[in-house]
Amino acid sequence: MADQKVYQASTTAPVNIAVVKYWGKRDPKLNLPTNSSVSVTLSQADLRTHTTAACSSSFGSEDSLLLNSSPQDVTGARTQACFRELRSLRAQLEASDASLPKLSPLPLRIVSENNFPTAAGLASSAAGFAALVRAIANLYELSSSPTELSRIARQGSGSACRSLFGGYVAWQMGEKADGSDSVAVEVAPASHWPTMRALILVVSAEKKGVSSTSGMQITVATSELFQRRAEVVVPRHMLKMEKAIKEKDFEAFGKVTMMESNSFHATCLDTFPPIFYLNDVSRAAIRAVEDINTKAGKVIAAYTFDAGPNAVIYYEEENTEAVAGVLKSALGNLDGWQGRDIKEQASDNLDARAVQVLKDGVSRVILTQVGEGPIRTEESLIAANGEPITK
Amino acid sequence: MADQKVYQASTTAPVNIAVVKYWGKRDPKLNLPTNSSVSVTLSQADLRTHTTAACSSSFGSEDSLLLNSSPQDVTGARTQACFRELRSLRAQLEASDASLPKLSPLPLRIVSENNFPTAAGLASSAAGFAALVRAIANLYELSSSPTELSRIARQGSGSACRSLFGGYVAWQMGEKADGSDSVAVEVAPASHWPTMRALILVVSAEKKGVSSTSGMQITVATSELFQRRAEVVVPRHMLKMEKAIKEKDFEAFGKVTMMESNSFHATCLDTFPPIFYLNDVSRAAIRAVEDINTKAGKVIAAYTFDAGPNAVIYYEEENTEAVAGVLKSALGNLDGWQGRDIKEQASDNLDARAVQVLKDGVSRVILTQVGEGPIRTEESLIAANGEPITK
Numbered sequence: 001m002a003d004q005k006v007y008q009a010s011t012t013a014p015v016n017i018a019v020v021k022y023w024g025k026r027d028p029k030l031n032l033p034t035n036s037s038v039s040v041t042l043s044q045a046d047l048r049t050h051t052t053a054a055c056s057s058s059f060g061s062e063d064s065l066l067l068n069s070s071p072q073d074v075t076g077a078r079t080q081a082c083f084r085e086l087r088s089l090r091a092q093l094e095a096s097d098a099s100l101p102k103l104s105p106l107p108l109r110i111v112s113e114n115n116f117p118t119a120a121g122l123a124s125s126a127a128g129f130a131a132l133v134r135a136i137a138n139l140y141e142l143s144s145s146p147t148e149l150s151r152i153a154r155q156g157s158g159s160a161c162r163s164l165f166g167g168y169v170a171w172q173m174g175e176k177a178d179g180s181d182s183v184a185v186e187v188a189p190a191s192h193w194p195t196m197r198a199l200i201l202v203v204s205a206e207k208k209g210v211s212s213t214s215g216m217q218i219t220v221a222t223s224e225l226f227q228r229r230a231e232v233v234v235p236r237h238m239l240k241m242e243k244a245i246k247e248k249d250f251e252a253f254g255k256v257t258m259m260e261s262n263s264f265h266a267t268c269l270d271t272f273p274p275i276f277y278l279n280d281v282s283r284a285a286i287r288a289v290e291d292i293n294t295k296a297g298k299v300i301a302a303y304t305f306d307a308g309p310n311a312v313i314y315y316e317e318e319n320t321e322a323v324a325g326v327l328k329s330a331l332g333n334l335d336g337w338q339g340r341d342i343k344e345q346a347s348d349n350l351d352a353r354a355v356q357v358l359k360d361g362v363s364r365v366i367l368t369q370v371g372e373g374p375i376r377t378e379e380s381l382i383a384a385n386g387e388p389i390t391k
Numbered sequence: 392m393a394d395q396k397v398y399q400a401s402t403t404a405p406v407n408i409a410v411v412k413y414w415g416k417r418d419p420k421l422n423l424p425t426n427s428s429v430s431v432t433l434s435q436a437d438l439r440t441h442t443t444a445a446c447s448s449s450f451g452s453e454d455s456l457l458l459n460s461s462p463q464d465v466t467g468a469r470t471q472a473c474f475r476e477l478r479s480l481r482a483q484l485e486a487s488d489a490s491l492p493k494l495s496p497l498p499l500r501i502v503s504e505n506n507f508p509t510a511a512g513l514a515s516s517a518a519g520f521a522a523l524v525r526a527i528a529n530l531y532e533l534s535s536s537p538t539e540l541s542r543i544a545r546q547g548s549g550s551a552c553r554s555l556f557g558g559y560v561a562w563q564m565g566e567k568a569d570g571s572d573s574v575a576v577e578v579a580p581a582s583h584w585p586t587m588r589a590l591i592l593v594v595s596a597e598k599k600g601v602s603s604t605s606g607m608q609i610t611v612a613t614s615e616l617f618q619r620r621a622e623v624v625v626p627r628h629m630l631k632m633e634k635a636i637k638e639k640d641f642e643a644f645g646k647v648t649m650m651e652s653n654s655f656h657a658t659c660l661d662t663f664p665p666i667f668y669l670n671d672v673s674r675a676a677i678r679a680v681e682d683i684n685t686k687a688g689k690v691i692a693a694y695t696f697d698a699g700p701n702a703v704i705y706y707e708e709e710n711t712e713a714v715a716g717v718l719k720s721a722l723g724n725l726d727g728w729q730g731r732d733i734k735e736q737a738s739d740n741l742d743a744r745a746v747q748v749l750k751d752g753v754s755r756v757i758l759t760q761v762g763e764g765p766i767r768t769e770e771s772l773i774a775a776n777g778e779p780i781t782k
């Protein structure tokens with residue numbers, strides 16, 4: 001009778017929010033992007049995926065994935081690509097050291113939990129695939145670096161590659177057809193610029209529009225401005241952003257962040273038919289940030305929007321009152337402020353109409369900050385007998 | 392004692408709505424654009440400016456302009472440029488024929504009335520300056536062609552140059568530094584394609600955002616995608632649009648019209664700080680047009696938006712029921728449908744949420760069609776004694 005031992009390992013992985021945006025694939029199968037991108041990894045204390053990967057001959061014949069207690073399809077090409085690549089690395093290890101248990105042929109059981117709503121438009125697939133790849137790499141005891149693993153996670157979800165690092169992370173688009181040089185690298189660790197804060201305005205759910213996966217390829221095919229963005233605009237923004245991060249220059253960081261978000265959404269609007277992720281609530285958030293910066297006389301807050309209406313507002317700790325405190329004064333009734341020691345500051349400099357639109361359209365705030373990359377944990381979501389642990 | 396006779400002439404002039412958009416000046420003083428544009432002239436039965444120009448030594452020493460009974464400032468460089476150019480042409484005539492009365496030195500009195508609300512974002516300055524230039528040209532008995540007058544009207548308001556023609560009109564950007572070749576020409580008269588209809592959804596007034604005059608120069612200065620639009624995208628659209636008009640190919644006309652509007656608003660969004668003219672009501676109008684076209688299986692309706700949230704929807708007469716009839720069925724309670732014989736058609740193919748947003752956000756509809764250029768009229772807004780006639 002075969003070994004029925006349950007092997008397992010667990011990790012948590014973070015969400016990242018891009019400040020130079022990924023939009024457009026030059027190779028949809030390999031998730032190779034048309035341009036490089038940069039993100040800030042957010043603290044796992046607030047937003048994280050927790051994943052346990054296990055394998056055992058007792059698991060039957062099929063791989064499986066449970067996310068927030070719901071079975072997920074693992075037969076898709078993206079998940080399969082991650083499993084295949086990781087198994088291949090494990091098989092190499094096993095071939096070079098006969099003493100290692102033969103894990104690579106065993107069925108995988110993955111159990112995952114997010115500490116935030118999956119569908120809130122908070123880049124859950126990035127944290128999800130980063131955690132999946134990192135957990136299996138731990139299970140397989142791979143010595144691969146985060147950059148090496150990022151090449152694999154990228155095939156699951158493009159932006160997931162950036163969630164293998166903490167701090168400030170670049171996804172280099174690469175040049176090779178096989179994607180081997182399309183990987184994530186650290187621009188700077190969280191400790192280099194630890195005072196970066198993020199306030200997320202979660203906009204009340206509207207029917208989800210175009211998914212980012214299909215949306216970006218319609219942009220590539222139909223936007224007449226997109227090529228300019230990919231070839232000229234983003235390379236300029238990459239240089240400015242990496243310099244701003246290295247120099248901890250918030251004004252430069254903030255300006256590029258806002259212009260990048262605008263440029264990305266402009267190419268969405270230039271898509272045919274047009275794609276709208278920003279709505280009137282998003283516009284009100286932009287207006288509020290503009291008013292905050294006008295009062296400060298410089299850029300102390302920077303908005304960015306992914307493929308949805310939620311605003312992510314970056315600011316530095318020293319401006320907590322002038323940014324988060326002002327918004328708390330205007331939107332203090334919302335969920336998310338509780339338990340955070342943020343002193344309110346008068347919000348009479350904010351456009352009254354914008355405040356009303358935000359009051360009506362924002363469902364909650366999330367206060368967080370720059371954080372670490374995946375963290376190995378002994379807390380497991382799978383029992384020793386192989387059964388998922390439901391909380 | 393000098394001749395105190397009151398000389399006068401009157402005209403009406405139309406509104407035009409661009410299908411290839413003007414946005415950006417290469418010379419702000421002369422209103423020289425960064426790209427060419429094309430518009431459809433709308434019927435004066437629905438939207439027009441009526442202007443009487445008079446001159447007399449009895450008018451004192453200053454030029455004056457009354458618009459909808461309100462005195463307007465005529466000392467601005469734009470109005471002054473129009474007066475100066477027209478006086479110069481009259482002075483040439485007088486110099487070559489001593490029998491002509493010496494009108495060029497006399498003070499001008501202009502009285503103007505719009506048959507639509509000035510501030511509704513309906514290109515009133517285009518009709519206004521076209522009527523002003525045409526009325527003074529009539530008063531001065533200039534033999535100048537509409538294209539020659541368009542060079543003058545352009546200096547008053549860029550898009551005004553296109554309102555000197557009926558039908559389908561191109562504003563050729565020109566190359567010369569003095570702007571002498573930046574003029575309007577007829578692409579086709581209204582009679583070439585008389586079945587073109589326009590339905591305007593007037594969106595409830597929101598505080599007016601950035602004016603187009605200042606907005607477009609901020610775009611030129613800050614948008615990293617704008618240059619691509621001006622240099623590559625618009626020239627392509629100009630060729631396609633002129634071909635579509637000549638061939639009366641609505642599908643091509645409609646597709647370029649929609650992509651042009653999207654491209655223009657994309658560069659507004661790419662401006663820093665970003666300029667938003669489209670709001671959630673505009674987005675709902677886009678969605679409704681998309682749903683109408685989806686049901687038809689081809690492009691039978693085309694949206695376009697100027698520097699404001701109002702939707703202008705072009706369609707051909709044969710599709711009146713499938714476009715206007717469907718919208719009437721959904722929005723029949725609004726002002727503007729009365730007295731028009733439009734048969735309602737079921738609107739259950741329209742997205743229900745979009746319909747609700749339109750119901751809440753559209754204040755009235757205007758039904759109109761392609762129309763003629765300025766029309767000389769004997770109906771005067773100035774009495775024989777020189778006094779304005781108030782209605």
